Every structure is written in C-alpha cells, then in structure tokens.
Amino acid sequence: MKTPAERSHGLEPGREADLVRAAQGGDHAAFTEIVRHFQRPIYRVAYALTRNAADADDLAQETFVRAYQAIGRFRVGEPLHPWLARIAVNLAYSLHRRRRRRPETSIEPLVEAGRQWAGDDDPAERAAEAEQHRRLAEAFAGLSHEHQAVLALRVVEDLSYDDIAHALGVPTGTVMSRLSRARAELRARLRARTGEGS
Amino acid sequence: MNHLSDEQLSALADGALEGRARGEAERHLSACAECRAALAGLVAQDRTLASALGHDPGEAYFEEFAAHVGGRIRAAGLQGAQSRGTEVRGLAEWFRSPRKLALVTAVATVVVGAGIVMLATREVRVPALREKEIEGRVEQSTPPAVNEAPQPPAVGFAAPAPAAAPARPPAAGGAQPGAASAGGGVPSTRAVQMRRNAAGEDVAVRGSGGFAFRPPRVAARPPGPADQPAYVQKPQYVEPLVAAKRRDAATGAAGAVPEESPRYGGPAVAPAKAAASQVAADQSDARRGIGAAADRIAVAEKARPAPAAGQSLAAGRESAAAGRLLGPVGRGPALQVRGAPEAFDGLPTQPRTLAQNARRLTALAVTMDVAPAWDSAADEWERVIEGVQGGPLESETRFQVARARYQAWRLGPDEKRSARVTRALDAFLAHAPRGAERDTVQGWRREFDR
Numbered sequence: 001m002k003t004p005a006e007r008s009h010g011l012e013p014g015r016e017a018d019l020v021r022a023a024q025g026g027d028h029a030a031f032t033e034i035v036r037h038f039q040r041p042i043y044r045v046a047y048a049l050t051r052n053a054a055d056a057d058d059l060a061q062e063t064f065v066r067a068y069q070a071i072g073r074f075r076v077g078e079p080l081h082p083w084l085a086r087i088a089v090n091l092a093y094s095l096h097r098r099r100r101r102r103p104e105t106s107i108e109p110l111v112e113a114g115r116q117w118a119g120d121d122d123p124a125e126r127a128a129e130a131e132q133h134r135r136l137a138e139a140f141a142g143l144s145h146e147h148q149a150v151l152a153l154r155v156v157e158d159l160s161y162d163d164i165a166h167a168l169g170v171p172t173g174t175v176m177s178r179l180s181r182a183r184a185e186l187r188a189r190l191r192a193r194t195g196e197g198s
Numbered sequence: 199m200n201h202l203s204d205e206q207l208s209a210l211a212d213g214a215l216e217g218r219a220r221g222e223a224e225r226h227l228s229a230c231a232e233c234r235a236a237l238a239g240l241v242a243q244d245r246t247l248a249s250a251l252g253h254d255p256g257e258a259y260f261e262e263f264a265a266h267v268g269g270r271i272r273a274a275g276l277q278g279a280q281s282r283g284t285e286v287r288g289l290a291e292w293f294r295s296p297r298k299l300a301l302v303t304a305v306a307t308v309v310v311g312a313g314i315v316m317l318a319t320r321e322v323r324v325p326a327l328r329e330k331e332i333e334g335r336v337e338q339s340t341p342p343a344v345n346e347a348p349q350p351p352a353v354g355f356a357a358p359a360p361a362a363a364p365a366r367p368p369a370a371g372g373a374q375p376g377a378a379s380a381g382g383g384v385p386s387t388r389a390v391q392m393r394r395n396a397a398g399e400d401v402a403v404r405g406s407g408g409f410a411f412r413p414p415r416v417a418a419r420p421p422g423p424a425d426q427p428a429y430v431q432k433p434q435y436v437e438p439l440v441a442a443k444r445r446d447a448a449t450g451a452a453g454a455v456p457e458e459s460p461r462y463g464g465p466a467v468a469p470a471k472a473a474a475s476q477v478a479a480d481q482s483d484a485r486r487g488i489g490a491a492a493d494r495i496a497v498a499e500k501a502r503p504a505p506a507a508g509q510s511l512a513a514g515r516e517s518a519a520a521g522r523l524l525g526p527v528g529r530g531p532a533l534q535v536r537g538a539p540e541a542f543d544g545l546p547t548q549p550r551t552l553a554q555n556a557r558r559l560t561a562l563a564v565t566m567d568v569a570p571a572w573d574s575a576a577d578e579w580e581r582v583i584e585g586v587q588g589g590p591l592e593s594e595t596r597f598q599v600a601r602a603r604y605q606a607w608r609l610g611p612d613e614k615r616s617a618r619v620t621r622a623l624d625a626f627l628a629h630a631p632r633g634a635e636r637d638t639v640q641g642w643r644r645e646f647d648r
Contacts, residue, residue, distance in 0.1 A: 028268075032264050032268065035263065035264040035267050036263075036264050039260055039263045039264065040260060043255065043260075043263075044252065044253075047251065047252070047253045048251040048252075051251065053253060053255060056253065056255075057255070057259075060263070061266055061267050061270055062270075064267040065267060065270050065271055065274065068267075068271050132246060132250075133246070133249065133250035134250075136246055136247055136250045137250045137251065140247060140251065151247065152251065154212065155248045155251075156247075156248050156251050156252065161212070176205060176208070176209055176214060177205060179208050179209075179212070180204045180205040180207075180208035180209070181204075183204070183208050183240060183243065183244075184204045186243065186247070187239075187240075187243060190243070
C-alpha cells in the first residue's frame, strides 16, 4: 500500500490557503491550479466508487464544478482534499441512487479485463490476478455505499481517519468502527464468492 | 487467550492504534500466530482492493482535465461561488434534491393540514367590534335595578311572581342616552332606528318617529321581607321579529307599541288592563316564537358586567338591533335557568368549546333569522350532546337542539327539516322534566303536527 507521502498531491498548506483565497476572489488561474493538484486523487475516488472510467471522468469533473460553485463558502485553512473528496462521495451517492432507479449495464469490467489480459506477463498469472480483482470488485460493489466510501477513502486514497471523518461528516470513532465492519463484510462476501469456509 | 477484535486488527492495519493500545496489540501479535495471520490477510485484502479499484486513465487525460472542467464551468455559465448568483442557484439545487423536496413537501402538508383542522373547529367568532357595539346597546337599554336585595346563589325554576307585583319604577334620571327610554318609552335614538341585516350590517329600518322603543320588562320583586330571596318566573317565550312585524302591520300602527305590551306568558308579565286582543295576538305569535331562555343565554353572555339579580337586561343582539326587547334576562340567581353559560363553562374543554360555538351560532341565527343559520346552530348543539350526555346539561342542550330545529323548520319547511325537527322535539320530550321548557316544546310539537 502506498504511504500518504506517496499519495501526496504536492501542495503545501500555506500554498493551498493562498490558492483558496485567490479562487474565492475570482482568480480563475488559482482555481485551475487547485484542479491540477487534486485531479488525480479525486479521479481515483471517483473510479473506486463507480468502477467505470466514463462515470469516474464525469464525476471527477462535476466534483470540481461543484467546488467552483461552493468555494466561496469554504473556510480558508481547512484541508481541501477531504472537502473535495466529500463532494465526490456525495455525487457518487447521487449517482448510485439514480442507477438504482434506472440500472445501467457497464462494459467497463470487460474492457478492464481485456486490458489486463493483453499484458506481456505470464497469461495464466494475469488471468488469475484478473479473476481475483473481478471477484473483489464484485464483492466491493455489494457493500453499502457508506462502506464503499470509507474503504475507498482509506484503501485507495489512503486518507487518515481524521480526513475520512471530515470527508464523510462523521466522528473519527465512527470511521474506525465503520472501516472494521466494511472489511469484515468484504471478507465475508469474498469467501462466499470463492466458496471458502469461514 | 483473547484474540484481537476485528476493529483492533483493522486499526492496527491502518496504523491508527496509538500508545498503550498499540503496545498491547503488538504484544499479543508477537504471541498469537492466528492474529498475525488475520492481520496479514487484512493487509493483503486491502492491497488487492486498492489494485482492483485503481485505474489510471493516462497522463494525456489529466493534461486535458482542467480544461474540461473549465469548459463545463463556462458552459454552465457559472460566475463562481463568490458571486451572489450562485447562492440563489445553490438554493435551487437544494430544492432539486428529491429528499429535501420531500421534506419541504411534508412540512407544507403539515402546515396546510393544521390550517384545515383549525378551520374545521368551526370557531365562529363575531367580530369584536360588533360585540362591543351590541354590548353597548344592551347596557344602554338596561334599566336601573329594581331590587338590590341579595339573591340566593342558585335556584332552578323560580316560583311565579304575583300578577299584582309592583310596576317597574321609572328610569333614574341622568341615565345615559338610550337608557332613559326604559322609563317612559321615549324613542331611542339608536336602537329603534337600526337593524342588523344578514350581513351583520346595521341599517335603518324605520323613521325615527315611526318606531317606538319598547321598554324592557322588569321582573318585579314580590312583596316580602327585603332580606329574603326574590323569585320571578322564567319567561316562556319571546315574540319573534316576524310575528311582531305582522302584528304591527295588522294593527296599522307601526311604532305605536303599547306600553307594557305583554311579551311573555305567565302571571308575572300579565298586564292588568292590556288590550285582550293584543294579548291574544301575542299569544298566538308566541306559539311560534323563540324559546326565551336560550335567547337570554346568548344575549346575557354579551352583557358585561353581569347585571344585578332581578334587574332586567334588555335586548340581545337581535332585539337590540330591532329596538325590541326580550324582557327579563338574568344571570343572577333569581333568573337562573338551566343551560346558563356558567353551567357550560364547567364542562371539559371540548364540549365547552362546542357549547360556546353553539351559543354564538344561535345568537347569529337569532340575528339573521333564516333557516340555514338555525340549521347550523342545531348541528352545533347536537355536537354538544355527546359531551353532556347523562349529565345535568343534557336536557338543556336537547332543548337548544329542538328549538333550533323548530326555528329552521318554521322558516324553511322541507322534508329534511321536518324529519329533523321531529327527532329533536321527541328527543327532548322523551327525557325532559316537567316545566316551562317542556311546555314550550310541546307547543312546538303541536304546531308542527298541525
């Protein structure tokens, strides 16, 4: 797992505050810089929660549009990353609600599998790994949205408990217990899919 | 050995355990292969999950990403959150959320529902201004007290006063305008000229010279010791306006109202030498008249302060408007009747409120004197019955229903009202004790049967 340093978007706290202030004052260049600094982490969260490149692209862009609308209300000095992640998670929730009403079939898993099978490594090993990813992704998709979000922010984005709490709007203790239950639920679902005993 | 919990293992995998908790967990791990295996499995699962959920769209994608976002912002015509316009748009977005919209809808439904419930309580209130005006008229037409002797606290139906009771003394000098008329039948400057129409407006009905103010009847104190309670008879009925008009027209002497014209049956109000034909006409009209007790309830409710016992309190809103007086009306013990406002005031909230509404509707019906108004009053009194059933006020309430049904039928007879008045009269007569009210209702019943 990558460390937070490896995941760092490279913005120093003072610089972040300056950019926010400038963006709040109508500086488009400052907001563009914010987008450039946070586009990758937000895309990762978006993809983890949608598991679809097209949806992730749309969701990530929409996250910054909403941030542009709301940055006037953002409190300077607060970390931007959890705030943006929160917008992305909320948008993903909305997307899931819409999908539940009007389900769509995604071909993304097949495309992703084909891409992985096209690698140069040992085909058998790649196939086994792809199968494992597919099962895990399916088990993850079966989790509740709250469990998906907390796992995505922790496992994929490597946010601290405090930042996750900030992003989800829950106490830190809730993050700890929710993460534990999400992992246990994921493990149980994975075992059920692979036919392993508990 | 107690193994580490899922939460401890999860926090340990995230490096979120600190201090003593972390030390204890690590000590346990060093001695427990099972927990070490569980922790390793957890870390591996996370790593696999991160890989399974990860996706790199390529550097080219991120090169264009900011431009795409800028394009969307421009396409949406957004000016940035620092502008006020987005605040308004934010509100629109807020309402666009189905959940929040449902919340707003629910709140609106509750508010509208509460409004409907409030309307459904049918709390009919006469405008305060009008009440004050009527109250003023009632006070103006109130003659001075005849007998200031203390009265017993509660008396039911009182024994009739002797016919030879002393006549009402003349009005005290210096009385306020209007009140003076009580003494010698001087035309009132207000009451005789005004009448309230169906819309509740005061309109002049006759010229000042053509309609004489009718002095109120005063219950005379029977001879006896001054410290003994005085008893006077409860009036039987009151002449309806329609009947009075008809009689005036028949006599061709509009406004020439005879002094001490009898309005009530019973020896207490029998004039010594009033024209026999006048009495007969009044008696005939009286059979179709309104029950006086209920009228007084509605009228006396408006009279503040309460008049002294034995004092005549003239006019309700209807008769004050028409310049006609209903005769002795009392809240004092001597004229205490069943169903007085105080009696209903002792009821629980719901029947008390219903009774208040019913009294107001009754007063309104007396004023308007149209069948639908009496229907409404009767409906409201019928609602009161449920709350007084089996109690001392049931008979009075049923009397009010019977009276209102009878009036409605009298003014607008039809099949429905006929059925209702039959039921109401029979219901009252089935349980009513002997007395003036029973006699009155029996008279109505005979009239209806004819």
